[in-house]
Amino acid sequence: MNAYRIVGTPQPQIDARDKVTGRARYTDDIRLPNCLHAAILRSPHASARIRAIDTARAAALPGVKAVLTGTDFERTFGVLPISKDEPALARERVRYVGEPVAAVAAETAALAAAALALITVDYAPTPPVLDARQALKPTDDPLHPELQRDNNLHKQVEQRFGDPEAGFAQASIVIEKRFTFPSVTHAFSEPHAVQVEIDGRGNLTVYSATQVPHYVHLALAEVLGIDEHRVRVIKPHLGGGFGGKSDPFPHEMIAAKLALVTGRNVRLRFSREDVFFSHHGRHPTQLTMKLGFHPAHGITALTGDFLIDGGAYGSFGVVTTYYNGVLLQGPYPVPNFAFRCRRMYTNKPMCGAMRGHGGVNPRFASEVLMDMAMVQSGLDPCQARIDLIHRENTLTINEFRITSVGLRRGLEEAMRRSGWREKYGKLPYGKGIGVACGFFISGSALPIHRNQQPASTVRLTVEFDGAVTVYSGAADIGQGSDTVLAMMAAEVLGVELGQVKVVAADTRLTPVDLGSYSSRVTFMAGNAARNAAIRMRRLLVAAACRLLALPEPVYPSPTAPADGFHQGGRAPDFDAEFLGANPDYRDGFAFADGRIRHLDSGKETGFLAAVHAAIEGPGILQTVGNYRPPKLGGSFKGAGAGLSPTYSFTAFIVEVSVDPDTGFVKVDKATCAHDCGFALNPLAVRGQIEGCFHMGMGQALMEEVLHFDGAVQNAGLLEYKIPSPFEQPEIDIVPSSSDESEGPFGAKEAGEGPLAPVIPAIANAIFDAVGVRLFELPLRPDRVLAAMRRAASR
Amino acid sequence: MDSEIKRTLRDGGAVRLLSLEVNGQRQQRAVMPDITLLDFLREELGLTGSKRGCDLGECGCCAVLVDGRPMLACLLPAADLEHSAITTIEGIAEGTTLHPLQQAMIDEGAVQCGYCTPAMVINGVHLFAGELRPDAEAIRTCISATSCRCTGYNRIVQAFERTAERLAEDRP
Known part of the structure; x- marks a missing residue:
């Protein structure tokens, strides 16, 4: 039951009108006065020594104001403090085709491009390392000699829980298969862009198409060797990220350096080809997974050996290396579990975080193996999954704290609505139905930079005119985070959505939020916004009491939950009644329609009158809310990876048609149960689920970054095919809510979790349709056809 | 100069x-x-x-x-x-009055990052200027002229269908 006025109701994005009229300003739409244009020279070699770079002719061209090479930057950088291995411009060697080697700033874009052509680089090509297996071989010339290894291993993770051998011994079925995944990329609509404004005091304002303004701020200061306070990063409107804009990038360092050395404003944007060179997409993965299953006990053991191809630099790769294993700890209990994951450096554009980060490829493998085991056991794969899904309030074997789980009811409903029982195993040859489940983090419980600061902080003001302003560092990348933060403030304060303004993603004006990645914003920035709004409400209640001659309410003090499980055993920000769904603000007032009404006496005052009364003393009305994840997890090495305050759960049931003559797979319909706790904005949740389906289906059926000699072969949107509106099916979204007591109004993530199960659900539907299993993505027609022919000849 | x-x-x-x-x-x-x-x-x-x-x-x-x-x-x-x-x-908008497709894109949640939105609207305005009641095929063909990575196209299709319904109601 939705007792709310605004949260829980479908709301278009607050800036949607700007977007449909062309008024919304993205990074490259900004026009800075007296601006130089920058351009980047990129490496044509996958692997080469740089013997010399001659920039004299370029620098001499009239109108060229600066030329940079690798020696102009002292420090390398990276989003993770443990792998700051990337230079802004290559020094001594290049490691992939497209790596930035030199940069110029000139009066016009045409001049900048002309200047690049005048730069000569003397390369001595060296044999490239082009795949992860090759990268395992011993070499005396690794990509990153600073690691002092005799091969190209970047990161190796091994974890072991329970007794996998004993688990396999208990199983009635043990299946082991090898799976292969190519790289896929984000293919967001807006190419990377950056503009830098410099003032007379040498302060830099960096407008960038980034998901992580805070990290970009820190990296700029470090790489440029300037004080952090001289940097300000602003994220304007952003045209999609999906993880592809969640690192600090070389071009941001380059543009800022050019502004510093010229004293002029600088503009830089990527071509679409540059976007593919920059990549940071999903890691190509080779994995061997072994499942032990027993119809009475579920999964008895699961082991995996992963080899992932990281490309030239680290990016988020260390996290990816962990996530490949640990994100198998749901949505079902795995009592005995072990994995090894090795991330390799190769001479290709680097891989990093992409929607569903690290959990997508292993999810395909595990859900296909589960399906095989369930079919072999004579179980209904949908009902069997329902029976296995985690119970509420349990701890996994690697000490993930599972709190709310709404997926069992959700999948039951999806099963009913999709007509699963009437269809599964009963459709004619060529038609099939399949199911798969997944789960995902709602933000990481541990920060990238270890410190004691909150994960997210929101400042909230109410002005003399009644305007409520939410100041948040969270980056709206198109998912609608500005809208959901405004909705929460409006809900608590009883004002209309239009009365709430949002100032976001500006590192000078907004408090720290770590960024839009790992599905953290709604949960973490959302909690911070709600908390700030509750504190503001208390200021206004106090003022209303003075105006109405009522005693001020006495609020109960928050106490730690008795179970030591919720809130990590610590006291929450507010009394438990405030938590999760349907909070009772315990003030005895109703805030609605611009009025503040005392419930018992019926006395009321206007919102604005209370604001004016409250502002009399301090002259400004300002509150702060923040979010700190509870203390979670085990004490073993790597225990922090994958730890989240809460997890979302998803199931997809997918119906496909497989053309027996061509092997072409068409998805006819999908039914989704996604447990995001409470859907704060059902319109946005629907958009995320449908977008996840699009991206998952793309990876399942068609998407693949192709390389030849290390060079991307399909660096354009015609050659890198993503699904069109003709491929996208209707998606029935069934209710699958849960009461997440630690989420803002009970909410969990919705932006990433729904992706991973899409791919195995399609594969399992193909099995139901034509009786073949495929273990390599994408499930191209030629592969499906070959598998069908192999099956027919057996 | x-x-x-x-x-x-x-x-x-x-x-x-x-x-x-x-x-x-x-x-x-x-x-x-x-x-x-x-x-x-x-x-x-x-x-x-x-x-x-x-x-x-x-x-x-x-x-x-x-x-x-x-x-x-x-x-x-x-x-x-x-x-x-x-x-x-x-x-496209006439003063402060949006084209019905612009309004439908907002109302139906067809706008996420918004980067493809202007082109979607431009193509749709042309579609609706010509066809009284474009069918599902014509709508999808029109939308497929622009690459969208956020929405999966479902809400955009919905916005186009709503616009088609509304324009058909408005025209005798």
Whole structure:
């Protein structure tokens, strides 16, 4: 039951009108006065020594104001403090085709491009390392000699829980298969862009198409060797990220350096080809997974050996290396579990975080193996999954704290609505139905930079005119985070959505939020916004009491939950009644329609009158809310990876048609149960689920970054095919809510979790349709056809 | 004018005076003769609603109406269009009244990051100007002119269908 006025109701994005009229300003739409244009020279070699770079002719061209090479930057950088291995411009060697080697700033874009052509680089090509297996071989010339290894291993993770051998011994079925995944990329609509404004005091304002303004701020200061306070990063409107804009990038360092050395404003944007060179997409993965299953006990053991191809630099790769294993700890209990994951450096554009980060490829493998085991056991794969899904309030074997789980009811409903029982195993040859489940983090419980600061902080003001302003560092990348933060403030304060303004993603004006990645914003920035709004409400209640001659309410003090499980055993920000769904603000007032009404006496005052009364003393009305994840997890090495305050759960049931003559797979319909706790904005949740389906289906059926000699072969949107509106099916979204007591109004993530199960659900539907299993993505027609022919000849 | 002359000297090319009718207003600029319509709109006129996604005619984000027909501004030499009427996304709404498709895109949640949105609207305005009641195939064909990575297209299809219904109601 939705007792709310605004949260829980479908709301278009607050800036949607700007977007449909062309008024919304993205990074490259900004026009800075007296601006130089920058351009980047990129490496044509996958692997080469740089013997010399001659920039004299370029620098001499009239109108060229600066030329940079690798020696102009002292420090390398990276989003993770443990792998700051990337230079802004290559020094001594290049490691992939497209790596930035030199940069110029000139009066016009045409001049900048002309200047690049005048730069000569003397390369001595060296044999490239082009795949992860090759990268395992011993070499005396690794990509990153600073690691002092005799091969190209970047990161190796091994974890072991329970007794996998004993688990396999208990199983009635043990299946082991090898799976292969190519790289896929984000293919967001807006190419990377950056503009830098410099003032007379040498302060830099960096407008960038980034998901992580805070990290970009820190990296700029470090790489440029300037004080952090001289940097300000602003994220304007952003045209999609999906993880592809969640690192600090070389071009941001380059543009800022050019502004510093010229004293002029600088503009830089990527071509679409540059976007593919920059990549940071999903890691190509080779994995061997072994499942032990027993119809009475579920999964008895699961082991995996992963080899992932990281490309030239680290990016988020260390996290990816962990996530490949640990994100198998749901949505079902795995009592005995072990994995090894090795991330390799190769001479290709680097891989990093992409929607569903690290959990997508292993999810395909595990859900296909589960399906095989369930079919072999004579179980209904949908009902069997329902029976296995985690119970509420349990701890996994690697000490993930599972709190709310709404997926069992959700999948039951999806099963009913999709007509699963009437269809599964009963459709004619060529038609099939399949199911798969997944789960995902709602933000990481541990920060990238270890410190004691909150994960997210929101400042909230109410002005003399009644305007409520939410100041948040969270980056709206198109998912609608500005809208959901405004909705929460409006809900608590009883004002209309239009009365709430949002100032976001500006590192000078907004408090720290770590960024839009790992599905953290709604949960973490959302909690911070709600908390700030509750504190503001208390200021206004106090003022209303003075105006109405009522005693001020006495609020109960928050106490730690008795179970030591919720809130990590610590006291929450507010009394438990405030938590999760349907909070009772315990003030005895109703805030609605611009009025503040005392419930018992019926006395009321206007919102604005209370604001004016409250502002009399301090002259400004300002509150702060923040979010700190509870203390979670085990004490073993790597225990922090994958730890989240809460997890979302998803199931997809997918119906496909497989053309027996061509092997072409068409998805006819999908039914989704996604447990995001409470859907704060059902319109946005629907958009995320449908977008996840699009991206998952793309990876399942068609998407693949192709390389030849290390060079991307399909660096354009015609050659890198993503699904069109003709491929996208209707998606029935069934209710699958849960009461997440630690989420803002009970909410969990919705932006990433729904992706991973899409791919195995399609594969399992193909099995139901034509009786073949495929273990390599994408499930191209030629592969499906070959598998069908192999099956027919057996 | 002074800055344009300076630019001519600096670039070593011959600028040409180009006059285009954009959103009902004739606009004159001295530009390099090979300038694309997209650069003319974005860089010379400051009309940044037409988006640059690839410069290769692949993503469709720069669509504008040329004499009422959707064309990709990144592929068009501006110099060829002196006798054409160009309408960009900035010229679609009439005053503060949105085109029904713009309103439907908002209401149906068809807008996420918004980068493809102007081109989706441009193509849709052309579709609805011609067809009284476009069918599902025509709607999807129209939408497929622009690459969208956020929405999975479902809400956009929905917005187009709602617009078709509304326009059919409005017309006798």
